[in-house]
Amino acid sequence: MDKTSSKHTILSIYHYGRLVIRIIAFLFLLDHFILSRYIGLPDLLASSAVSDAAVIVIFIAFTIEMAFRFFPNPLECRGVQKQFKRNLIKTGNPPAVHGDHKGTMLVAILFFGGNAVFGLLHDFGVFDDGIMVLLSSLYSIGDIVCILFFCPFQSWFLHNKCCTTCRIYNWDFAMLFTPMLFVDNWYGRILLGMAFLLMLRWELAFFFRPENFYESSNAYLKCANCDEKLCVHKKRLRKRLTGKPVSVGEEEGMP
16 A cells, blocks of 8 residues: 555545544434433423534534535545536546446335334334434444445445445435434424435436446546545455455455
8 A cells, every 4th residue: 555545635534523523423312312211301302401402503513514515515525526517527438337226226225115114113103203313313423434434335235436436425414314204303304305405416417417427437536536545444444354455446346
């Protein structure tokens, strides 16, 4: 590994910071959830000075994150930036679609279908609002874990090289806020609405400009033009777990 790839990039540090913040938020929510069950604190979504302040801070943080996604943003991975016209560097070749549609549909069915089951459990009273909020918070941690360490969608379903070439990168907020669909709370509804607007815009961009989304037709996505080196983190983890050198292609789920 060369010296450049062994260093943390600005983007990787940014993601580590997001991971720490989201873990802290989850631990706070979990602590409040447990205490509300055992010592009678108000539920997180019930009005109180502590819960109101926490919910507002979390709401503002995610609203700002999503608002930036609607525009080109240097603090975001190239994977979410490829939807913008300015980030198309034409290669002269057509988009090379390798089973993306099948993998994408499978992810959608499994993830959103699984959350529909959680929604039914909520409707039948097995899960309460607090559990649904905890699910969303846990998903938010999983989102960053997928970027930095291991992504099951990449490895098991989509087989994309890295986050940069991920077909569903901008589904992340829609996925992590899906449990809030079953919670009667306007904070959650606004976050979910923004998340699905992002996802809709992404899908429309893919429909009208598929050449933006594939390395074969867009040189912006090629490794030679990438200065993020996020794949290095996954490569290191794989090497430590197996004790064997792993190429970038192998690490990122390529055949």
